Amino acid sequence: MIYLKLFCIFFKIGAFTLGGGYAMIPIIENEIVTKKKWISPEDFVDLLAIAQSLPGVLAVNISIFVGYKLKGLRGSIVTTFGVIIPSFTIILAIALFFHNFKDNPIVERIFKGIRPAVVALIAAPVFSLAKSTHINRYTAWIPIVCALLIWLLGFSPIWIIIGAGLGGYLWGRYKGKFIKAKTDIKNKNDTKDKNDD
Amino acid sequence: MLLYLQLFYTFFKIGLFGFGGGYAMLSLIQGEVVMRYGWLSTKEFTDIVAISQTTPGPIGINAATYVGYTATKSIWGAVTATGAVILPSFILMLWISKFLIRHRNNPVIESIFKGLRPAVVGLIASAALMLMNTENFSSPQTDMYSFILSILFFVAAFVATKVYKVNPIYMILICGAAGYFCF
Known part of the structure; x- marks a missing residue:
């Protein structure tokens, strides 16, 4: 039953995402975090960080992670199918029958209304995500600088992600947070690796 | 058959190296599909971009489905290209998810995420600005x-x-x- 529910939710997400993966973020947030509470707001930000850092279609990456977290491999297969089936069938129908779909004046008018709304839908979660990441006046410069580097200077997001991850690592090291913990973990991992072999 | 293999190989590569979301992927797709194999003309490619923007779904998936169908004139071409473009994500995401769920409380990973979280907020803000x-x-x-x-x-x-x-x-x-x- 949970599989059917997962499929339906991701089908809905796939069917209403216009304008690429980022537009999907508010819809997924609304369905998975706010309504179903399957993932906490904090975990949702981490999930976005992972989905952004890996290659591939952002929306598919998010679906795979949510499916896996809830129901393992089978869950991730279900969510992936759910999210791609709407676009797959619609595009196929267009390729088969409606070559002139986009030149239709009615479609053009509808999309003139939707496009600015999609931009707003992407802008709105910036603030709710800033809240769930506990950004305060000492850390607010980080997202601002990242956004400006990409927007004005054309930096690739992948460099921002690498830089931010490295920055977090160095900051943790500087703070000396894992000097003691590191040896514990290392010992633990060593025994675990031996067991895996 | 060779065409299907080429389609699979090309879209697998696009899925594997398509960092940074749909729009970044489009330039990769253009390079392979228009310049290299000539499966689509430049005009057809511009059409796909327009169609992708007016239909729901991730742009990478839309483009793969459309190119797969147009190149082979068969639904199986669309299935091949779409499957190939998501396969790398599937393998990588599963592997990373498994790893992260297991090492959730590792302080090194925790501090890397501390740096990533505010940056992700900035990334989404930049998407809206662009x-x-x-x-x-x-x-x-x-x-x-x-x-x-x-x-x-x-x-x-x-x-x-x-x-x-x-x-x-x-x-x-x-x-x-x-x-x-x-x-």
Whole structure:
């Protein structure tokens, strides 16, 4: 039953995402975090960080992670199918029958209304995500600088992600947070690796 | 058969190296599909971009499905290309998810995520900023009426989702209907 529910939710997400993966973020947030509470707001930000850092279609990456977290491999297969089936069938129908779909004046008018709304839908979660990441006046410069580097200077997001991850690592090291913990973990991992072999 | 193998190989590569979301992927697709194999003409490629923007779903998936069908004139071509483009994500995401769920409390990973979280907020902000262009909002020079109306739609949608927590799906439907009547 949970599989059917997962499929339906991701089908809905796939069917209403216009304008690429980022537009999907508010819809997924609304369905998975706010309504179903399957993932906490904090975990949702981490999930976005992972989905952004890996290659591939952002929306598919998010679906795979949510499916896996809830129901393992089978869950991730279900969510992936759910999210791609709407676009797959619609595009196929267009390729088969409606070559002139986009030149239709009615479609053009509808999309003139939707496009600015999609931009707003992407802008709105910036603030709710800033809240769930506990950004305060000492850390607010980080997202601002990242956004400006990409927007004005054309930096690739992948460099921002690498830089931010490295920055977090160095900051943790500087703070000396894992000097003691590191040896514990290392010992633990060593025994675990031996067991895996 | 060779064509299917080429399709699979090409879209697997696009899935594997397509960092940074749909729009970054489009240039990769153009390089392979238009320049290298000539499966599509430049005009057909521009059409795909336009169609992807006017149909739901991730752009990478839309493009793979369309190219797969047009190159082979068969649904199996569409299935091959779409499957190939998601396969790398599938393998990598599963592997990373497994690893992260297991090492959740590792302090090194925890501090890396501490750095990543605020940056992700910035990434999404930049996506919104980059979409504030003439393609989505028109411009005062070309069409004052459309420009003002688009700004109004933007503000209304922003306030509705942010303050009144309107479901984003309803928001899209309402703005689509309003666009049909106003433009």
